[in-house]
Amino acid sequence: MGDIAENKTSFYSNAEVYWKEVPPTVDGMLGGYGSISNIDINGSKAFLQKFLGDGEGKTSPGCALDCGAGIGRISKRLLLPLFKTVDLVDVTQEFLDKAKPYLGDDSKRVGHYYCSGLQEFVPESGRYDVIWIQWVIGHLTDDHLVEFLRRCQKALRPNGLIVIKDNVSYEGVVPDDVDSSVCRDLEIVHRLVAKAGLQILHQEQQADFPKEIYQVHTLALR
Numbered sequence: 001m002g003d004i005a006e007n008k009t010s011f012y013s014n015a016e017v018y019w020k021e022v023p024p025t026v027d028g029m030l031g032g033y034g035s036i037s038n039i040d041i042n043g044s045k046a047f048l049q050k051f052l053g054d055g056e057g058k059t060s061p062g063c064a065l066d067c068g069a070g071i072g073r074i075s076k077r078l079l080l081p082l083f084k085t086v087d088l089v090d091v092t093q094e095f096l097d098k099a100k101p102y103l104g105d106d107s108k109r110v111g112h113y114y115c116s117g118l119q120e121f122v123p124e125s126g127r128y129d130v131i132w133i134q135w136v137i138g139h140l141t142d143d144h145l146v147e148f149l150r151r152c153q154k155a156l157r158p159n160g161l162i163v164i165k166d167n168v169s170y171e172g173v174v175p176d177d178v179d180s181s182v183c184r185d186l187e188i189v190h191r192l193v194a195k196a197g198l199q200i201l202h203q204e205q206q207a208d209f210p211k212e213i214y215q216v217h218t219l220a221l222r
Contacts, residue, residue: 008141008144010180011141011180012117012119012139012180014180015091015139015179015180015181016091016092016117018178018179018180019091019092019095019179020092020094022092024070024071024094024095024097024098025071026071026073028070029070029071029073029095030073033210033213036209036210037073037077039206039208039209040206040209040216041074041077041078043204043206043207043208043218044074044078044134044165044218045078045082047163047202047204047218047220048078048082048130048163049082050202051161051201051202051220052082057159058159059129059130059159059160059161060129060157060159061082061083061084061129062083062084062085062129062157063083063084063085063086063087063111063127063128063129063157064079064082064083064085064086064087064128064129064130064131064132065086065087065088065089065123065127065128065130065131065132065155066079066086066087066088066089066132067089067118067121067131067132067133067134067136068089068090068091068118068133068134068135068136068139069088069089069090069095069096069099070090070092070095070099071095071098071099071102072088072098072099072102072103074132074134075088075099075103075110076102076103076104076106078132079130079132080103080106080109080110083129083130084109085109085110085111086109086110086111087110087111087112087113087114087127087128088110088112088113088114089113089114089115089116089118089121089123090114090115090116091115091116091117091118092115093115096113096115099113100113117139118133118136118139118140118144118148119140119141119144119147119148121148121151122151123151123152123154123155124155125154125155126154126155126156126157127155127157128152128155128156128157128160129156129157129159129160129161130160130161130162130163131152131155131156131160131161131162131163132163132165133152133162133163133164133165133166134163134164134165134166135165135166135167136166137164137166137184137189138166138167138176138181138182138183138184139179139180139181142192145192145196146192146195146196147196149162149192149193149196149198149221150196150197153196153197153198153222156222160222161201161220161221161222162198162220162221162222163218163219163220163221164189164193164218164219164221165206165216165217165218165219166189166216166217167183167213167214167215167216168183168184168185168186168189168214168215168216168217169183169184169185169214170185170215171185172184172185172188173185173188183214186217189217189219193219193221198221198222199221199222200219200220200221201220201221201222202219202220203217203218203219203220204217204218205217205218206218
């Protein structure tokens with residue numbers, strides 16, 4: 001990511017410009033692949049429910065953070081049904097404005113709507129049981145991703161989890177000039193997670209996605 005690291009300002013500003021032109025719909029959030037939303041949510045729910053509960057070592061269903069939340073697709077379908085309170089953070093204010101009507105009555109259980117890029121966002125210390133980071137790490141440089149994960153670790157409650165769910169390339173780093181992002185291979189993601197001082201508790205590949213898109217992997221970290 002050498003070139004991107006040297007041009008951090010344009011890397012982030014170009015992404016902000018791209019997302020401001022995206023319609024605030026589920027299809028817009030998924031880059032035209034709105035049809036995969038149910039498969040995605042069902043896979044995420046099965047993954048998350050391995051960890052949630054009231055027993056020893058289990059993750060409490062208290063408060064979750066939805067990172068790169070967009071209009072709240074994941075908050076609505078995954079996090080709000082499982083957690084008492086959910087916070088949303090996204091770089092695009094228009095998406096957050098749309099989130100409240102999109103979430104309906106459940107919006108009463110949203111604690112905060114934060115408009116911020118994750119490279120600058122500092123989650124509240126000790127607030128979250130789960131920090132869900134989906135389809136957004138490609139919008140962070142390596143250094144900013146490591147720094148953000150370290151801040152997330154400090155924001156966890158006891159037995160809390162950080163979950164990354166994202167596209168994985170077959171080899172190396174693949175840039176996407178359209179939305180100003182990158183796709184990393186799994187080995188690179190593992191290395192950055194380790195650099196942040198986190199351990200991988202569990203990892204799965206999302207099944208049943210279209211063959212023409214990247215593989216998507218989910219990692220539970222602590």
